[in-house]
Amino acid sequence: MPGRKILIVEDEPDIRKLVHYNLTQERFKVLEAEDGEKALKIVRQEKPDLVILDLMLPSLSGLEVCRILRERPETARLPVLMLTAKAGEADRVVGLEMGADDYLTKPFSPRELTARVKAILRRSELPSPTEGIELYEKGPLKINFSTYETFVSGKAVRLTLKEFELLRFLVQNPNRVLSRDQLLDRVWGSEVFVDPRTVDVHIRRLRKAIEKNDRKPEWVLTVRGVGYKFDDRALDK
Template sequence: MAHTDGNRRILVVDDEVALAGVVAGYLTREGFEVTVAHDGPSAVDAVRDADPALVVLDLMLPGFDGLEVCRRLRTFSDAYVLMLTAKGEELDKVIGLSVGADDYVVKPFGPRELVARVKAMLRRPRTGPVAEGGPIRRFGTLEVDPAARTVHVDGHPVELTRTEFDVLELLSSRPRTALSRGQILEHVWGPDWFGDPHVVDVHVGALRRKLGDDAAAPRFVRTVRGVGYAMVTR
């Protein structure tokens, strides 16, 4: 499979040296350029040096853990982050996604499954080109600028991850439509994505926190019971 230069670089971070080597080997055979790191500080340095398109990131690392790696890399990188979690660590999954991971895979996993998830994530559609000077979308004190990919609330900029912005961009593009999890997954994660559909809920939760929104009394994003999510248009 051929890859463009922009999405061939992958960083694999796991303190289990043998596992990291196996995953790196599978990805290399698929034509990716793979760098490996085994602890938190080395992982952050490797993201700065290699500028990967995607980071496969284990939660439990020496130095500092994967959550801290994710927090730090989100200050300078928009690489996709595929987090590796142990079975049953539901809270860690939620925290991981809330600090900027895009998706997770539960250990133990087969390397072929992981490679398939990596490929699916890198095929995710990016927001298409927006006409220069396109309209800024306003919902009360929330402003979404699709062309600049910026968000402001009460006049103040809000820093969103790439996935959080993509979810908000989609919802704001269809303000009078309630979108199901499946529709959001298809448009943001892409038709090739497979995994836990509740990943949408976690990202919406993180989005709301950053916007200062309240699910019980929403100003911007409302839950449509039995369906999914929609913008508040009143």
């Protein structure tokens, strides 16, 4: 993990300096940008392994930067850790819905920031085991676990890494109710705290990507008070 490139996108010099120092202490290569436009340019040129992205940026907001990264095929799965000075749930949810992998509210502990960076990189660098299955194909759904490609009715569906890992775990456990804690441990790892609300946001994004009607899902179902399950029988309808 040492030597991985981390891009810090933050308009406050003191925070950039603090994050830069702590990450270099862990032997990461650190890049910096003070605004969204410069960040996108650095991403194209340097191809970082993870982006630490402030929500409130001049000209181009962190949310807009995240949206652009997710829309581009070459950065669709680039891990993003969002920083926000806003503690409100709505701001966190919007960030996650835009495709951020995790968020951290200011003021934050440098130790926690470093731990989250390492956890995200571990999840992105080491794909979950596929239990011997490289290709899943049933009804209109086709998933290639080796190439991280998903197709619905023959059309390619773009998923973030976390969305793909959620789908992978769900289809590998068909018709089994999985709690939010189980999904968090499997997809995000148990090394750091992640709000269970994160699972709900990513499930909602996953449904929008693969379901015919995400408001009336047929495949990824909610089991109230417990969690979620993947109904593979609905694929035959």
